[in-house]
Amino acid sequence: MVNRKELKPESSPQAAYGARLRSLREGSGWNQENLAERMGYSSQHISAVETGRKPPTLPFSRRADHVLGLAGTDDAFEAEWRDMRLGSLLEGFPQYVDQEARSVEIRMFTLGIIPGLLQTAEYARALATSAVRRGAITPDQAEERVTFLAQRQAALVRPRPPMLFVTLDESCIRRPVGGADVMDAQLARLTELTENPNFVLQVAPYRIGERRPFDMPVILLTLADRSVLSYAESQAQGYLDRESTTVLPMLTAYHQLQAASLSQDASVAMINQLRKGTP
The missing domain is CATH 1.10.260.40 (lambda repressor-like DNA-binding domains)
Structure with a gap:
């Protein structure tokens, strides 16, 4: 005592x-x-x-x-x-994660940063550590983020995993995060994922210019009943949209984005060129 x-x-x-x-x-x-x-x-x-x-x-x-x-x-x-x-998560994000775990199809478009579901632990930790240095989160919250991300990734490894369609803006693979070794391992991880039958990766190159329909990250979830939800984030919160009148036009725009983007083979070739130091 x-x-x-x-x-x-x-x-x-x-x-x-x-x-x-x-x-x-x-x-x-x-x-x-x-x-x-x-x-x-x-x-x-x-x-x-x-x-x-x-x-x-x-x-x-x-x-x-x-x-x-x-x-x-x-x-x-x-x-x-x-x-x-x-x-400790962004407001609205837990609701999205609940639906993510139930989805049969996930479509993503991101800018600047590799999406969480595809991140290596080292890449995720580099981002979390940077947030701690900026004073945006505490060290404990950083650890929670990395742990929670690993649990999200594990939840998608199941007997019937969802189809995952990922379109990355070219900035995602060119923006260095965590140093050369961390970035090289992250790019290697992307190419490894393309070997999975439920994964499709495309890069939206800079040259598509104004044909890129989205100016912010977008996630579209298709549930077992074929309903589609969208999720987007601001700096302060996340928003899960279930209204078909707003979600379905986004699905159409996503298909247009895929049509303008590189094929998976061409995307992998671009990533491999970056890993070799070729512009």
Whole structure:
């Protein structure tokens, strides 16, 4: 009790998580060593989570639920962890991710940055680290972003994965991110993905000029019932549109973009030229 730290659960979701863990632990009559032994973690790890010095993880939350008898309940730590994770994301994005996981077809157009579903971990971490340096997010939020992205990518690896149509503005493959090695590995990843039967990659070259119909990133999702949703982001929030009167014209524009873009073979050739240092 000598070094007992006063907790402030109102200060952040992470602090609230830690305070509740301590409360339930003490309510069970256990010290940190007792809980650590039951969960398979060190007492130092338990202390760090309780005091907010270390963010909880999904495996940690599930072990806590098992040991404390909360698995599958409304009060489960896993549910609290998921709320914390989604709370650090752009408003509107969690709703999009829910639909993304259910889609049978995903169509993407992006500018400047390789889309998240195609990013290597190193590329994603370089972007997150840059956001931390700018003061846009905290280091913990950066780690959450990278972890969450990996989980999104894993969710698409299933027995019947969605068809993924990706059209990249040429700026995506020319803009260096994370240094030469990170960028080369990212470009290699793009070419590897084209070997999958459910993946189509095209580059929209600069030379198509005004024929490019979109001036901002666009994502179109086709669900199992063949309904189509669109998703776009501003700096402040994301917006999921279900209205066919606005979504279907975007689908038409996407097909027009594909027609003006390079074929997959020509796109891979351009990427390989970049990897070799050829303009």
